[in-house]
Amino acid sequence: GENVEQHPSTLSVQEGDSAVIKCTYSDSASNYFPWYKQELGKRPQLIIDIRSNVGEKKDQRIAVTLNKTAKHFSLHITETQPEDSAVYFCAASKKGTNTGNQFYFGTGTSLTVIP
Amino acid sequence: DTGVSQDPRHKITKRGQNVTFRCDPISEHNRLYWYRQTLGQGPEFLTYFQNEAQLEKSRLLSDRFSAERPKGSFSTLEIQRTEQGDSAMYLCASSGRDQGTIYFGEGSWLTVV
Numbered sequence: 350g351e352n353v354e355q356h357p358s359t360l361s362v363q364e365g366d367s368a369v370i371k372c373t374y375s376d377s378a379s380n381y382f383p384w385y386k387q388e389l390g391k392r393p394q395l396i397i398d399i400r401s402n403v404g405e406k407k408d409q410r411i412a413v414t415l416n417k418t419a420k421h422f423s424l425h426i427t428e429t430q431p432e433d434s435a436v437y438f439c440a441a442s443k444k445g446t447n448t449g450n451q452f453y454f455g456t457g458t459s460l461t462v463i464p
Numbered sequence: 465d466t467g468v469s470q471d472p473r474h475k476i477t478k479r480g481q482n483v484t485f486r487c488d489p490i491s492e493h494n495r496l497y498w499y500r501q502t503l504g505q506g507p508e509f510l511t512y513f514q515n516e517a518q519l520e521k522s523r524l525l526s527d528r529f530s531a532e533r534p535k536g537s538f539s540t541l542e543i544q545r546t547e548q549g550d551s552a553m554y555l556c557a558s559s560g561r562d563q564g565t566i567y568f569g570e571g572s573w574l575t576v577v
Contacts, residue, residue, distance in 0.1 A: 355506075383565055392468075392555070392568040393507065438506045444564070451520065452497075452566060454506030 355455025372439035381444035468569035489558030
């Protein structure tokens with residue numbers, strides 16, 4: 350099955366700096382890569398996603414890049430704010446296939462933005 | 465609120481007791497998922513329903529665990545003879561017909577004492 354690895358496990362940045370979280374996946378058939386933000390005691394919430402036919406996607410201060418050849422994808426947060434502090438999870442799945450029902454998650458990155 | 469809802473949000477039970485969690489997915493979503501999450505880990509897949517049919521089950525889902533979705537709407541996850549290792553947050557999620565993004569509920573926290 351798919352194996353998703355996520356780094357770093359913890360990340361501290363100064364307010365206003367950028368944060369980058371990286372994930373790798375093992376199954377070349379994976380084609381859908383969402384990112385979730387989870388605040389303490391809350392549900393994981395989708396913040397951005399990318400499909401394998403796209404190399405980059407941006408949404409205001411958040412961007413995701415995908416390198417299919419290397420099988421890795423990254424989350425970029427610019428101009429970080431204290432409210433960005435949370436645990437971020439990457440995930441991979443095979444959307445649109447018979448085995449696309451499982452989303453494989455990374456182990457999470459705890460981001461702290463220091464005011 | 466039209467999101468995924470779960471009940472109860474918190475459950476403390478004695479080892480050996482049975483517990484049941486309920487999930488109500490987003491109304492137009494035909495796919496429903498159960499995940500388990502422990503502290504410091506990402507969600508781990510347990511099982512998946514398409515309408516009322518349970519199509520996938522993880523090896524994590526021992527025979528003490530059973531999930532149902534009798535009418536293709538809400539789902540229940542029952543854990544029999546709970547063990548301390550079952551302590552976790554049980555997350556329900558749903559997605560639409562295009563196997564799009566999954567949307568999570570707030571989770572049901574289980575503590576087995």
